[in-house]
Amino acid sequence: MKSVIEEVELLAPGHRMCAGCGLAISTRLALNVAGINTIVVLPTGCLEVTTTQYPETSWRVPFIHVAFENAAAVASGIDVALEMMGRKGINVLAIGGDGGTFDIGFQALSGMFERGHRVTYICHDNEAYMNTGIQRSSATPYAAWTTTSPYGRYSIGKKKRKKPIGIIAVAHDIPYVATATIAYYEDYQRKVKKALSMDGPAFIHVLVPCPTGWRFPPDKTVEISRLAVETGVFVLWEVEGGRMENLKVTVKPKKRKPVEEYLMPQRRFSHLFKPERRQDVIDKIQRTIDEKCERYGL
């Protein structure tokens, strides 16, 4: 078997991401495919603060840090600039967190989709504002604990459901939209490759478990990511040409596991199991997943 020891990693070690961070795995996987001829646009978020501690950087590709809300706008600008300069074969990769994508940067993202820039936007979804201390975002799932969606006598955690960002991206009629997660790295890398080959905007929604914010031991990151797919919590699909009828599920779990197996190891859901078991809430989550999976033909 070929040794990979000589290969240069485009995200250097020495970054300050937590032990077992899913974000680091995802970024490595994406950069391995994108390669050296890539410009990375990075809004504020975990990835930005942990890889660019002054005066050091973990990036071995050109990158630009922008404000929370305008990664997509800056990436659009880079795309236009490259075009004006006649530079070809350079990938523009915007990597935003769920806060910077679902909430704060959404307007810029929507604009980028509408203008049709040749940019691949990867959204690292760890389902809350982890960098600032685990505040809920519109990506936080129903019933999850965060510091701003606490549980208690009158609360079961977040009351609202998660925003279906992938479907919203498809509605923009862009060439390529996909979902991915780190456990299924081959599927993920294939999607990044495909996204980069598109002549126009591509969007990949990546679920990255966060041991710190989701409250699980750091060795379980990949396992939780896999469980998300196996339970149907997160469906891996891709849509080409902006048409929902082209939706293709890329990883089908052999036998779908009950959602409990996904919820149980994460302490952000621990209030569903103790002090007393909230079967009503678990059932509700399970029902939502069953309905969703039926739509996807799982």
Next chain:
Amino acid sequence: MKKEEYKLKKITIGAIISEPGSSIKYKTGSWRSYKPILTEFTPPCTRECPARIKVREYISLIKEKHFEEAYKLLKDKIPFPVTIGRVCHHPCEKKCYRGQFDEPIAINILKRFIADYALKNKKKPSKVEITKKEKIAIIGSGPAGLSAAYKLVKMGYSVTVFEALPVAGGIPRFGIPDYRLPKNVLETEIDDIKSLGVEIKLNTSITDIKHLRKQYEAVFIAVGVQKSRKLNVPGEELDGVICGLEFLKSLNLEKKVSLGKKVIVIGGGNVATDVARSALRLGAETFIVYRRSRKEMPAIKEGVEEAEREGVQIKYLASPKKILGTNKVSGIECVRMKLGEPDESGRKRPIPIEGSEFVIEADTIILAIGEYPDFSFLKGSVKTEKQRIVVDPKSLATDQPGVFAGGDVVTGPATVIEAIAQGTKAAVCIDRYLRGEPMKYGEEALPLIELEKMNLSMVETKSRIKSHSLPVKERMGNFKEVNLGFTEEEALEEAERCLSCGSCKLCKLCSIYCPDNAAKMGETEAEINLDYCKGCGICENECPCGVIIMELEVK
């Protein structure tokens, strides 16, 4: 991408110098409280093999197409890889962890593949120089005797093997039919042992152990079993009732055997299936009568399956009550059985059902209900008990100093691989005895890998590759080999299925899933860069081979 393609460029902004990837200065390894350690474990296949053959290692060599090295690894451990690749009852496959995932690896057929490969391209081994002054006598040239001879001659001893029959090889030579083990295969391997310098004296029965012991510094008794058990039912003395081993011996030593049209074989072991399948090839309609059900049958599963496919009719839960006939056998009266509580062998005890007697006609009845050794030659010189020679299980030493015993004489009728294991063990202990060291045999084994430690989430199910076999209609009237093994492509495909339990297979998963680029593939196993490893433990949790252990690091 290789290093040379990538040039680091310094970017100067005012007084600040920022190099791409400069965070490598910051050693995040200092955050760690647990440290990943690569460990090696014993896989279940090796643990289960009586001869402790390094299965995982030779399969890994097959994957890399290093067939020659794989053969060397096998031949180093046992003298009969080609034979064993055909006749082994492969307990390894029963315990193969892949079996709990989808289907076990075809270990035996892979072993046979490399052995056959080597057979085609092999050279005769050269003679080993005798460096030790002691001479060793081995009685019996079966797998136990010859394995001991093989090991001892390689240690530099002068070894003489005494064989009562006109051919060497023991049961594999005269007790296993050609369709399972072609004799030229066995002979090549015996020739190898001879080329190393072992002298085999044929047609030489030993009658006086004490006298032999005076001429040789050590004696190893490995005469095996010769006599077949009796049924103890009326009519057993009739003409046409023969013993299984005797029948196979006549067949293999090329004497004429006439069986008549209808043959009944009694018993459920390997001798029974071998006899029945041979009788079928000689043109007889053949039945096996066995008193328990198929599940309890001690014969190798493949042997039973093939027998049924070829047309042997097996009567389960039936026990002979009386052999019928006046001078010559005309049939057998059996009684139906039912299974009761388990007996001391752990199998369910068969109980006769009163009034359920039935008769099967037969021209020949062959008894294959067990064998036992003939100890008349010992003349009480070595202690025996219940038809076995009494030995110290750790060293195989008998009550007489310098006299060792092993194989079927010690274990009772067992398999070829068990005999090989006993021979190897005896060789080690004889060597220790002659050097005046404490006699004990024990390999330092690594702990067994637990299946729970291996994360098989990313392994895709894939069925075991079926090996080729001779079509049933081409098997009758001849003794052509039935199992034809794998082609090279099939062997490579099957070897790829091996999970490599307890040893790194360079699958890269740890390196793919490491958030800190700390795990990389080395030459033979993964290497972890502790400068950056934060000790998250993802590699331990995800490793499909179970070789990474997180150890508390005290700082």
